[in-house]
Amino acid sequence: MIKAQINDNELNSHIDSLEKDGLSIFVMADGRARGALFHGTRFVNQMRSQHNLGILETMVLGQASICAALMIPMMKGKEHLTWHYDTNGPAKGFSVEADSSGYVRGFLYENHIPVEKPLESWDLSPFLGDGTMTMSKVHPGDKAPQTSSVEILYKNITKDLAWFFQQSDQIRTAFNTSIFMDKSGRVMGAGGMFVQVMPETGGTKDSGSNTASGADQKVDEELIEKIENAFFACPSLGKWFSEKGKTEDVVHGLFREFEPAIAVERDIIFDCPCSKEKYIGYLKTLPKNELADIKQNGPDPLEIVCRNCGSVYKIPVSEII
Missing domain, CATH: 3.55.30.10 (Hsp33 domain)
Known part of the structure; x- marks a missing residue:
């Protein structure tokens, strides 16, 4: 971050x-x-x-x-926990994550x-509305998260x-x-x-x-x-x-x-475990034709925003190709 x-x-x-x-x-x-x-x-x-x-x-x-x-x-x-609060109100909801190591990150849908x-x-109820909340937990070695959902009852x-x-x-x-x-x-x-x-x-x-x-x-x-x-x-x-x-x-x-x-x-x-190096690693896995298009048409540098923490990474094309 x-x-x-x-x-x-x-x-x-x-x-x-x-x-x-x-x-x-x-x-x-x-x-x-x-x-x-x-x-x-x-x-x-x-x-x-x-x-x-x-x-x-x-x-x-x-x-x-x-x-x-x-x-x-x-x-x-x-353990790593992800909490989604999805509502039809003006705020639309949020996604937050908590990790047993001691950090929290998250973002608003709106x-x-x-x-x-x-x-x-x-009173935030006029902005939250009806919907569902979902909790997902994952431990090292789990093949899939353990997930539970309930309806939003109180708009609180x-x-x-x-x-x-x-x-x-x-x-x-x-x-x-x-x-x-x-x-x-x-x-x-x-x-x-x-x-x-x-x-x-x-x-x-x-x-x-x-x-x-x-x-x-x-x-x-x-x-x-x-x-x-x-x-x-x-x-x-x-x-x-x-x-x-x-x-x-x-x-x-x-x-x-x-x-x-x-x-x-x-x-x-x-805090957020995102980094420029991680995003470079993700970009390098793009299909060859997409990488070729980026090299020819840009933009250069690429600008990537982490939605979980708002960090902005500017990555020169030369660092991924």
């Missing part, structure tokens, strides 16, 4: 004053629940610069990319979302993603994303969080039977309700991080009743 520069000294100064980006993975409630909190202010600003996005476009792809980052802790071993009137809120990125996990994995999951902008439209803070309550393993404590007792089920439902209430009491993470708030204060403040412990800290970046 050719890293785009953020040419805003005031914004850069603000970003430098914040806690560094990072993903904090935590467990709580004696292992019954897990989650992750992601500070992604630099992450979202880099994504925005790569694609040169406007305010609305930054909100859509920013939310999607933060969610993709939050799914990295759920990956098993070396880079200039049409807006008919001034925005009155950050975080709610639809939680709905996907409920349908595909039967795991109660909640996502929260937040991007805070100043009056000039700068991204001053960004972050996200997910929490999952793992299914009860089954059996009563004494009998070991395959079904939990009514009392156990009631206690379990109460635990889930308490965790959900704590989750939804989360402050605006974008504003929190913009004001130099700390990650650990959110985790321990919201979930102190469940004795959370941050188990792993990870760096997550908006």
Whole structure:
């Protein structure tokens, strides 16, 4: 990836004053629940610069990319995930990818979302519409990706993603994303969080039977309700991080009743493994007649834009023929 520069000294100064980006993975409630909190202010600003996005476009792809980052802790071993959100709304949707190595990349299907009137809120549902979302996962050695699809139910990125996990994995999951902008439209803070309550393993404590007792089920439902209430009491993470708030204060403040412990800290970046050398390799595999036509008629240099990160590569014809 050719890293785009953020040419805003005031914004850069603000970003430098914040806690560094990072993903904090935590467990709580004696292992019954897990989650992750992601500070992604630099992450979202880099994504925005790569694609040169406007305010609305930054909100859509920013939310999607933060969610993709939050799914990295759920990956098993070396895994690559692709998430397509296809909608009939003005935004048309997006495609984002997350890799277990710690990078996220992605793009909007519509880079200039049409807006008919001034925005009155950050409710994105009028721009998303009906459609389907598809999740594909691939591991090294897989002959084909493992793919699951569900209908878009809420026209809300975080709610639809939680709905996907409920349908595909039967795991109660909640996502929260937040991007805070100043009056000039700068991204001053960004972050996200997910929490999952793992299914009860089954059996009563004494009998070991395959079904939990009514009392156990009631206690379990109460635990889930308490965790959900704590989750939804989360402050605006974008504003929190913009004001130099700390990650650990959110985790321990919201979930102190469940004795959370941050188990792993990870760096997550908006990045792309594309390169000039890779594109040269692809071009060299073109049929001979196409290469001959390029040599005779140009253009020279060839200009290739990576749709996943917006990088522009100018490749002289002499380097492929």
